[in-house]
Amino acid sequence: MVTGAIKNKVDKIWTDIWAGGITNPLTVIEQLTYLMFIRSLDEKELATEDFENMAGEKMEHIFPASEAGQSMRWSRFKDKDSREIFLTMHQRVFPAIKKMKYGRLPDFDANGELVEIEDDPTRPDEGNTAFARYMDDAMFLIPTPQVLQKIITGLEDLYTHDIADLDMQGDLYEYMLSKLAQAGTNGQFRTPRHIIRMMVELMDLQPGDTICDPACGTSGFLVAAGQYLKERYLEDIFYNKEQKTHYDSTMFTGYDMDRTMLRIGAMNMMTHGIANPNIAYKDSLSEQNTDSGKYTKILANPPFKGSLNYEGVSTDLLKVAKTKKTELLFLILFLRMLKTGGRCASIVPDGVLFGSSNAHKAIRKEIVENNRLEAIISMPSGVFKPYAGVSTAVIIFTKTGAGGTDDVWFYDMQNDGYSLDDKRTAIAGSDIPDIVARFKSLGEEAKRERTEQSFLVPKAEIVANGYDLSINKYKKTVYVEETYPHPLEIMTEIRQLESEITSGLAELEAMLRG
Numbered sequence: 001m002v003t004g005a006i007k008n009k010v011d012k013i014w015t016d017i018w019a020g021g022i023t024n025p026l027t028v029i030e031q032l033t034y035l036m037f038i039r040s041l042d043e044k045e046l047a048t049e050d051f052e053n054m055a056g057e058k059m060e061h062i063f064p065a066s067e068a069g070q071s072m073r074w075s076r077f078k079d080k081d082s083r084e085i086f087l088t089m090h091q092r093v094f095p096a097i098k099k100m101k102y103g104r105l106p107d108f109d110a111n112g113e114l115v116e117i118e119d120d121p122t123r124p125d126e127g128n129t130a131f132a133r134y135m136d137d138a139m140f141l142i143p144t145p146q147v148l149q150k151i152i153t154g155l156e157d158l159y160t161h162d163i164a165d166l167d168m169q170g171d172l173y174e175y176m177l178s179k180l181a182q183a184g185t186n187g188q189f190r191t192p193r194h195i196i197r198m199m200v201e202l203m204d205l206q207p208g209d210t211i212c213d214p215a216c217g218t219s220g221f222l223v224a225a226g227q228y229l230k231e232r233y234l235e236d237i238f239y240n241k242e243q244k245t246h247y248d249s250t251m252f253t254g255y256d257m258d259r260t261m262l263r264i265g266a267m268n269m270m271t272h273g274i275a276n277p278n279i280a281y282k283d284s285l286s287e288q289n290t291d292s293g294k295y296t297k298i299l300a301n302p303p304f305k306g307s308l309n310y311e312g313v314s315t316d317l318l319k320v321a322k323t324k325k326t327e328l329l330f331l332i333l334f335l336r337m338l339k340t341g342g343r344c345a346s347i348v349p350d351g352v353l354f355g356s357s358n359a360h361k362a363i364r365k366e367i368v369e370n371n372r373l374e375a376i377i378s379m380p381s382g383v384f385k386p387y388a389g390v391s392t393a394v395i396i397f398t399k400t401g402a403g404g405t406d407d408v409w410f411y412d413m414q415n416d417g418y419s420l421d422d423k424r425t426a427i428a429g430s431d432i433p434d435i436v437a438r439f440k441s442l443g444e445e446a447k448r449e450r451t452e453q454s455f456l457v458p459k460a461e462i463v464a465n466g467y468d469l470s471i472n473k474y475k476k477t478v479y480v481e482e483t484y485p486h487p488l489e490i491m492t493e494i495r496q497l498e499s500e501i502t503s504g505l506a507e508l509e510a511m512l513r514g
Contacts, residue, residue: 006162010175013154020147025180030260031141032176033267035155037131038093040270041105042074064107072096072105078152085152086145094140100132130266130279134259170223170272177218177268191217191301191347192383194417194432196224199345199394201436202375203297207233207243209251212295214284214302214333216254219265221299223272226252230273248275255282255289285329287314291337298338301347302330304390320366323359327352331363331395335371338399343374350378350391353469364467368459372404373397377411377435378471382420395469407456409442410471411435414453450476 017028041062048059063069070076072093077085091112096105101117109115142148163169174193200221205211205228213221229237229247237243252274256262259281266279282289284302304327313329320332327349334344352360353376367373377394384390398404417430431453438445438454448455457474465473 003162006158006172007175009154009158009162010172013151013158014176014179016147016150016154017142020143022141022143026260026264027141029176029180029264030138032151032155033131033264034094034097034138034140035151036173036271037267038097039074039155039159041097045073046075060104062103063105066107068092068108068112069105078156082145082149086142086148089142089148090140094138097132098135098138100135130277131263131270134262134266134279134281137259138263170227170268173268173271174223177220177264180218191220192416192418193220193224194430195347195379195383195394196220196299197228198432198435199299199347200224200228202394202396202439203299203343203345205229205297207236207247209296210253210294211251211297211299212253212255212291212337213298213300214255214289214330214337215300216256216265216279217261219254219268219277219279221301222252222254222265222274222277223268225297225299226269226272226274248277250278252277253295254279255284257281257283283312284333285313285317285326289314289333293337293339295337296339296342298334298342298344298346300330300334300344302326304349321359321362323357325359328359328363331367335366335399340399340401343396343398345394345396347392348395350393350470352395353393354473361467364469367395367397368405368408368462368467370403371397371400372406373408373469375409375411375439376469376471377413379413379416380420382424383416385420385422385424393471405459405462407442407446407458408462408469409439409445409454409456410474411438411454412471412475450474 013032014028017031022028022031045062048061051057052059063073071088077088077093080088092108095114096108099106099114099116102120102123104117106117107115142151158172163172178193203225205225207229211222211225213219216222226247237247252269254265254277256265256279262279262281266277269277269279313324314333316336317329317332320335321328323329331346331348331352334346338344352363355361373395375394375396377396379392379394381389381391383392411431413431413435415427415429415431417426417432418424419427434453442456445454445456455474461474462469
């Protein structure tokens with residue numbers, strides 16, 4: 001739990017960076033991420049040294065044994081003069097982590113030149129974290145020694161006095177990421193965490209799942225999935241060596257085309273206790289992505305950029321629906337990437353549900369007729385404020401390849417627990433607990449009327465409506481008869497008010513005259 005005191009400390013670090021001239025919140029997060037990673041390397045090295053002392057067994061080290069190599073350790077430079085810290089970071093630490101290989105940092109020769117680690121064909125990527133794999137084009141932008149020292153002092157204070165375990169470290173990173181949404185311009189990188197958690201709850205994740213987000217951004221869906229599994233299957237995963245290895249390295253896959261987001265997303269997962277997730281640079285819609293029948297669960301909020309060139313899109317996606325709209329192409333992609341029996345929960349813009357183009361109808365027909373559409377959860381347009389007012393829904397389906405759609409569950413979410421204005425203030429009465437509870441007891445929903453917030457619609461009716469999946473197509477509105485006074489009564493009341501006003505003005509005028 002991130003307390004007010006911890007938030008104040010983070011805000012202070014943030015203010016120090018802003019005062020140094022770095023005002024883009026994404027860049028602030030990125031620079032803090034580098035420093036957190038550098039500190040985490042020294043923490044691992046200290047743990048290795050402790051193990052060596054206890055077991056008497058020699059282990060492979062992250063930092064070279066040379067003076068230059070040891071000077072790169074957080075514990076060695078954090079208390080030095082600000083100018084020495086700045087030079088160490090620029091001349092040694094940052095160049096070294098950009099060339100990290102096999103879980104080791106390279107050394108420096110007598111002239112201070114970096115000596116790269118030679119390739120070892122027997123261990124092509126072994127020991128490299130997802131974060132380290134995307135450091136090649138990273139830039140260290142902390143402007144002055146004074147600003148760097150303030151940040152290091154602030155982070156050290158947080159880690160020493162406030163962060164007791166990995167969960168707390170993950171919460172700290174989540175709080176930093178929340179500032180992207182507060183900043184507005186970069187908020188599109190963050191799906192509201194309570195919406196993510198709702199979607200994860202609806203997916204019924206299991207320890208053996210392979211989970212993917214093909215547009216992962218800061219890895220919010222993957223982090224929430226990991227937390228959900230940890231809460232429910234702690235012993236099954238963490239006391240089973242095979243399952244723990246799966247959880248740390250092969251359970252979670254995320255793709256993105258922004259290397260900054262890959263670094264931030266990878267660090268987000270690492271701070272939440274997922275050691276080496278498969279976070280990769282990949283254009284999910286292109287021929288570069290060959291994943292097919294690979295995942296048991298997909299959780300996503302793909303980008304809705306509008307359109308793109310056909311030349312950049314995988315040809316097998318266009319076979320289902322020839323379109324340039326990314327929101328439709330991603331749905332086709334999800335079906336391809338899922339194993340038979342695999343399930344998907346994705347946020348889609350409302351237009352996907354009722355669009356009248358051939359491509360819109362084709363993808364809806366594909367999901368309804370050839371797979372199993374389970375649910376459409378309509379969300380209020382304010383869910384993504386302050387940076388977007390688009391109306392969206394959550395679509396849930398299972399890949400079968402052989403149909404299976406029966407009754408489709410619709411839910412009209414009206415309250416997500418926050419006000420629907422730009423401030424998004426927490427309020428009472430969230431529909432999310434009701435959504436999760438009802439989805440897990442769909443048998444009871446057959447009794448619900450179309451005038452209620454949730455109800456079932458048979459497949460035949462959806463087909464008859466041209467595969468329209470808009471809730472407004474099926475929801476019935478109850479009109480309450482209103483009675484109004486006769487116009488003559490209203491006129492009488494107006495004249496009475498007019499008389500009272502005239503009388504009052506006369507009294508006021510008399511008082512003023514004296």
